[in-house]
Amino acid sequence: MHYAHRPDYGALMSEPLLQAVNLQCERDKRILFRELSFSILPGTVTRVEGPNGSGKTTLLRILAGLNDAWTGGLNWCGASIAGQREAFLRNMLYLGHRPGIKPLLTPMENLRALMAGRRPVSDAALGQALEGTGLRGFENIPCRNLSAGQQRRVALARLLVADEPLWLLDEVFTAIDADGVKALEALLQQRAAEGGAVLVTTHHDLALPGMRRLILGAGGSFDER
Amino acid sequence: MWQFFHKLGSPKWFFGISTRFMPWLLAGGLLLLMSGVIWGLAFAPKDYLQGNSYRIIFIHVPTAFMAQSVYIMMASAALVTLVWRMKLADVFVKAVAPVGLILTFLALFTGAVWGKPTWGTWWIWDARLTSMLILLFLYGGVIALDRAINDEKSAARAVAVLVLVGVVNIPIIKYSVEWWNTLHQPATFKLTEKPSMPAEMWVPLLLSVLGLYLIFGWLACVRMQTEILSREQRTRWVKEFVTKGRV
Amino acid sequence: MNAEARPAARLASTSVGALAAMKGVFARDMRVAFRQRQDLLNPLLFFVMVVTLFPLGVSPEVSFLSEAGAGILWVAALLSVLLSLDHLFRHDFDDGTLEQLVLQPQPLFLLILAKTLAHWVLTGLPLVMLTPVLGVMVHLDGNSIAVLCLTLLIGTPVLSLIGAIGAALTLGLRSAGVLLSLLIIPLYIPVLIFGTGTVAAAAEGASVGAYLALMGAFLMLALTLAPFAAAAALRISLSNG
Numbered sequence: 202m203h204y205a206h207r208p209d210y211g212a213l214m215s216e217p218l219l220q221a222v223n224l225q226c227e228r229d230k231r232i233l234f235r236e237l238s239f240s241i242l243p244g245t246v247t248r249v250e251g252p253n254g255s256g257k258t259t260l261l262r263i264l265a266g267l268n269d270a271w272t273g274g275l276n277w278c279g280a281s282i283a284g285q286r287e288a289f290l291r292n293m294l295y296l297g298h299r300p301g302i303k304p305l306l307t308p309m310e311n312l313r314a315l316m317a318g319r320r321p322v323s324d325a326a327l328g329q330a331l332e333g334t335g336l337r338g339f340e341n342i343p344c345r346n347l348s349a350g351q352q353r354r355v356a357l358a359r360l361l362v363a364d365e366p367l368w369l370l371d372e373v374f375t376a377i378d379a380d381g382v383k384a385l386e387a388l389l390q391q392r393a394a395e396g397g398a399v400l401v402t403t404h405h406d407l408a409l410p411g412m413r414r415l416i417l418g419a420g421g422s423f424d425e426r
Numbered sequence: 427m428w429q430f431f432h433k434l435g436s437p438k439w440f441f442g443i444s445t446r447f448m449p450w451l452l453a454g455g456l457l458l459l460m461s462g463v464i465w466g467l468a469f470a471p472k473d474y475l476q477g478n479s480y481r482i483i484f485i486h487v488p489t490a491f492m493a494q495s496v497y498i499m500m501a502s503a504a505l506v507t508l509v510w511r512m513k514l515a516d517v518f519v520k521a522v523a524p525v526g527l528i529l530t531f532l533a534l535f536t537g538a539v540w541g542k543p544t545w546g547t548w549w550i551w552d553a554r555l556t557s558m559l560i561l562l563f564l565y566g567g568v569i570a571l572d573r574a575i576n577d578e579k580s581a582a583r584a585v586a587v588l589v590l591v592g593v594v595n596i597p598i599i600k601y602s603v604e605w606w607n608t609l610h611q612p613a614t615f616k617l618t619e620k621p622s623m624p625a626e627m628w629v630p631l632l633l634s635v636l637g638l639y640l641i642f643g644w645l646a647c648v649r650m651q652t653e654i655l656s657r658e659q660r661t662r663w664v665k666e667f668v669t670k671g672r673v
Numbered sequence: 674m675n676a677e678a679r680p681a682a683r684l685a686s687t688s689v690g691a692l693a694a695m696k697g698v699f700a701r702d703m704r705v706a707f708r709q710r711q712d713l714l715n716p717l718l719f720f721v722m723v724v725t726l727f728p729l730g731v732s733p734e735v736s737f738l739s740e741a742g743a744g745i746l747w748v749a750a751l752l753s754v755l756l757s758l759d760h761l762f763r764h765d766f767d768d769g770t771l772e773q774l775v776l777q778p779q780p781l782f783l784l785i786l787a788k789t790l791a792h793w794v795l796t797g798l799p800l801v802m803l804t805p806v807l808g809v810m811v812h813l814d815g816n817s818i819a820v821l822c823l824t825l826l827i828g829t830p831v832l833s834l835i836g837a838i839g840a841a842l843t844l845g846l847r848s849a850g851v852l853l854s855l856l857i858i859p860l861y862i863p864v865l866i867f868g869t870g871t872v873a874a875a876a877e878g879a880s881v882g883a884y885l886a887l888m889g890a891f892l893m894l895a896l897t898l899a900p901f902a903a904a905a906a907l908r909i910s911l912s913n914g
Contacts, residue, residue, distance in 0.1 A: 229577060230660065267772060268912045270579050278684070291688045291778035299769025305708040306701070314770075317697025318777035318784070319688055343708070366684060396683070508905070563859040570855050574846045580913035584842050587906045588856060591838055594898065595860050598891075602863035606870060 217242050218292075218367050218398050219264065222274035226259055233259055234417055237273070243366060246389050246399045246409055251417035257402040258298065260417065261371045264400065265295040291319070294365040296373055300356040304345035308336055308355040311344060315359060322362050330361035335381070349376040360388060367398050374405040437654040438663050440514055444647040451644035459488075459637025465630035473627075479543040482536050487631055488638040490533035490554075493561060494596075496526035496642065500568075501593035504586035514650075516582035517657070519589060520572060521649035525642065527565040534558050553607045557600050564592045578657065694779040695787035702791035705764075712760075716753040716796045717803060723749035724807050735812045742811030743821050743872035750800045750825055751832060751861055757796045758836040758857070759850045761788065762907070766844050775911060782900035785907065789830075789837045789900070797829030820875040824868040827888045831864050834899035841906035845913065864891060 217240035224237040233256035241247060249257045262268040264275070266286065275282045277289045302311050312327045331340050334354040344352050353376045360368070374382055382405065389399050390409050400415075401407065466484030473480040500522060506515035537555050538548045549555070571588055575581035658664045689697075706713055727745045728738060738745075765771035774784055801822055808818035839857040843849040871884040 265776060267775065269908065270577070270912055287688075287778045287780075288686065289778075290776055291686070292684055293776070295772070295776055297769055297772055299767070299772065301769035301773040303701070303705055303768060303770055305705050310701075310704065314697060314701040315773055317689065317701070318694035318774075318779050320685070321689060364683065364685060560859050560862055563855070567856040567859065570852055571842060574843070574848075574852055575913065577913050580909055583909045584906060587838070587902055587909065588842060591835075591860065591902050595863070598863045599859070602866040606866045 216279060217276075218278060220274075220276040220279075221264070222276070224260075224263070224271055224273040224275070226256060226263060226268075226271045228256075228259065228270065237417075239415060241367065241398045241400060243396045243398050244393050245413055246393045246401065246411070247413040247415055248407055249400060249402045249415045249417065255417040257417060258371055261295070261369050261400065261402060262297070265293065265369050266290070267295070267297075292365050293367045293369065294359065294363050295369045295371075296356055296359070297371045298375075300352055302344050302352050302355050304352075305343055307341045307343055308347075308358070309340045311355055312358060312362075316362070320364075326362055327358075330358040331355070333361045334358045350378060350381070353377055354381065357385065360392075366396065368392065368400070370399065370401045372402055372404070374403045374407070437513055437517065437658055438661075441651055441654055441667075444651060448644055448647050451640050451647065455637050455640030455642075455644055457637070458633050459641060462488075462630045462632070462634030462637055466627070466634065470626050470630055471624065476544060479540065482540045484631060484634050486533060486536035486540055488635045489529050489536065490558060491635055492638050492642055493526055493529040493533050493558065496522055496529060497561065497564070497589075497593065497596065500526065500589050504589040504593075507582055507586040508590070513657075516578075516586075517650050517653045518646065519568075519585055520582065521653050522642075522646050523565060523568050523572065523585075525645055525649070527562065527569060529642075530558055530562045530565055534562065551607060553604045556607065557603045560599055560603070561596070564596075568592070688778045691779050691783050694777060695783055698774065698784050698787040699791050702788060703794070706791070706795050713795060713799070716757045717799055719756055720749050720753040720800055720803065721807065723752055724811065728811070739812040739814070742808065742813045743817060743876075744869045745811060746804060746807055746821060747825070747828075747865055747868045750797075750804075750829065751865060753800060754796055754829060754832040754836060755854055755857060755861075757792070758833075758840045758853060761792050761837060761840040762844050763840075763849075766911075771907075772911065775907065781904040781907070785837060785841075785903045786896075786900045789833050789903075792837070793830045793833040797825075797833055800829060801825045814876075817872055817876050820881055821872050823885060824871050824888060827885065827892055828864045828868045831888075831892050831895045832861060834895040834903075835860050835864075837903040838899055838906055841903045841910055844907070844910035864888070867891070 219241040220239075222238050223235075225235040226233045237260075249260060251257050259268060263271050266282070266289070277285060277292075282289050301315065302308075303314070306314065308331055309324070309327060312322075312330070313324075316322045316327070328340060331337065334357050336351065336354055336358065339347060339351065344355060347355070353373070357373065357377075374385065377385065386407065386409060389401065392399055393409075393411070463484050467481050470481070470484075472478060500519050503515040503518045506512050507519065534555065537558065541550055541555075542548055568585055568588055572581050572585045575584055655664055655667075724745055727741070731737065731741075762771055765774065774788075775781060777784060804822050804825055805818050808821060813821065836853075836857055839853045839860075842856060843853045846852060867884060867888050871881050871888065874884060875881045
């Protein structure tokens with residue numbers, strides 16, 4: 202993998218990980234947002250806000266590279282994302298609306314499959330991650346026998362073995378109980394302290410100290426506080 | 427160069443320029459097609475084997491020829507859609523696919539009509555007719571996929587992939603169908619070699635092919651303009667066009 | 674949630690090799706399929722039933738069946754592969770694992786190749802293995818059955834590969850199944866023609882080496898081009914969803 206502009210591996214960086222320049226997205230002849238420019242710095246948690254239909258999920262899917270119906274520029278570590286897709290994907294973790302969990306497989310098998318194309322992770326580490334999300338004793342039960350919240354926790358267990366510096370989390374608080382929400386909030390906070398960058402959308406009332414907010418207005422406006 | 431390319435891709439620019447040369451396309455096309463068909467039907471000599479029934483080739487051959495070249499044109503536009511994302515190329519594919527379908531159907535229909543006196547049956551599983559039938563399926567698939575996808579950008583790109591997959595397959599299909607059934611007349615009309623039919627027959631045929639090309643060009647422009655108006659209905663230039671009647 | 678297991682946030686430049694990633698995809702698909710074994714039987718049952726319809730619907734006479742048998746089996750195999758294609762990406766799309774597949778830091782066409790290979794092992798290969806039995810039932814002679822199995826062995830991967838393009842294009846659409854058939858059947862015609870043509874040539878005592886080589890060429894062409902087209906189609910369909 203070659204970066205056009207080689208970042209300093211291992212160090213906490215002060216330059217933006219991800220930069221959006223004049224992003225515009227149109228869907229079904231309706232402009233979701235336009236002239237959207239922002240930078241995601243390491244060590245920050247950013248909450249994407251806006252009413253229903255303002256394009257929060259679409260924005261996250263665009264940033265992850267799942268949606269390509271946009272114009273404008275997207276930079277990863279200072280260079281256009283287009284030429285370094287695999288390097289970007291290696292360093293980005295996306296959790297979407299759909300949990301990405303096979304109901305027929307056990308939590309352990311699901312995690313193994315999810316990590317198979319990324320990097321080798323020992324079963325012990327995966328087990329520890331499942332334990333960390335409160336799934337101890339459920340490791341070898343097919344996910345379809347778990348509750349919606351537990352299935353969501355399987356997906357979240359990935360965060361506990363993740364070394365990717367950028368996390369894009371879409372509605373991850375859905376179906377999680379109060380204790381789980383608290384733990385997840387703490388995790389995001391801790392992640393920022395470790396130098397990671399987190400972008401999150403949620404209807405849950407999330408307020409972390411130092412959290413940035415990216416507001417998508419219904420008319421396509423943008424406001425960063 | 428890029429500027430020109432970009433301009434060429436602008437629906438507004440196309441709308442203006444096409445309005446200017448459309449009447450010429452239609453007039454020239456009608457003139458050529460009429461003279462070709464009238465010459466062919468009324469004045470060209472009788473075929474010594476098939477008598478007068480062969481005269482349907484003045485309609486059959488141009489439609490069959492066009493049906494295939496429209497697919498090739500669509501494939502070129504599809505490539506442009508995928509590589510350069512030019513809006514106009516999407517519009518072209520979407521606008522001409524039904525035209526190609528109708529041309530293919532006409533070619534099949536005239537082929538069947540020609541088949542009745544020649545082979546004594548409406549339909550025969552001859553290699554060229556079968557290839558045309560498969561081409562009809564390909565056009566049908568393209569149109570069905572386009573209708574099934576709501577978002578027009580996704581539709582355009584999905585259709586482009588399908589058209590390109592189809593165009594890779596067309597020679598394979600043609601070759602395999604010919605292998606499957608070698609009992610057919612050799613192709614009537616080849617540009618590379620001197621035609622074996624007398625000039626009184628192939629000149630009107632060439633005229634009607636050219637005429638149909640021009641009429642296709644006109645029809646493509648009409649359909650593209652309609653499509654552009656519906657896609658760009660929110661833009662200022664379309665609103666002005668609708669109220670003032672000009673671009 | 675405690676976070677002891679998690680490594681620190683830093684940029685990484687390497688990931689698992691593409692071959693390991695393909696193995697992961699293949700193994701996961703096989704495992705999922707074997708958790709729901711009933712679904713594996715469906716295309717096979719369909720295959721047998723379609724073949725059964727011909728003696729019942731047309732004629733049970735040995736002369737008809739031995740002549741049309743290879744064609745009947747080929748058409749039935751083609752239809753059962755077509756029937757199973759709808760599932761190739763649909764479940765993964767619905768549960769979100771397809772998104773995660775696309776987001777793996779790997780060339781997508783290789784991952785799709787692995788998925789398609791799993792699809793063939795789970796549907797095409799069992800069809801080939803069942804063919805001798807059905808071949809006997811439609812009164813094909815031993816040589817014809819052997820050649821038929823060979824053509825299906827080379828031909829069914831082509832069906833899976835081309836089918837993957839259609840499955841990717843119609844992902845998430847209403848009435849995707851019917852649409853998929855409309856898009857894909859015309860593209861299947863050359864394989865069908867050469868598959869049955871080869872058996873016919875063998876029955877006449879001709880040498881079939883050249884025809885099999887030609888089918889092998891189809892397979893190579895499909896192997897090299899179809900995964901790219903399917904990858905492009907998949908990105909488009911996901912972008913829409």
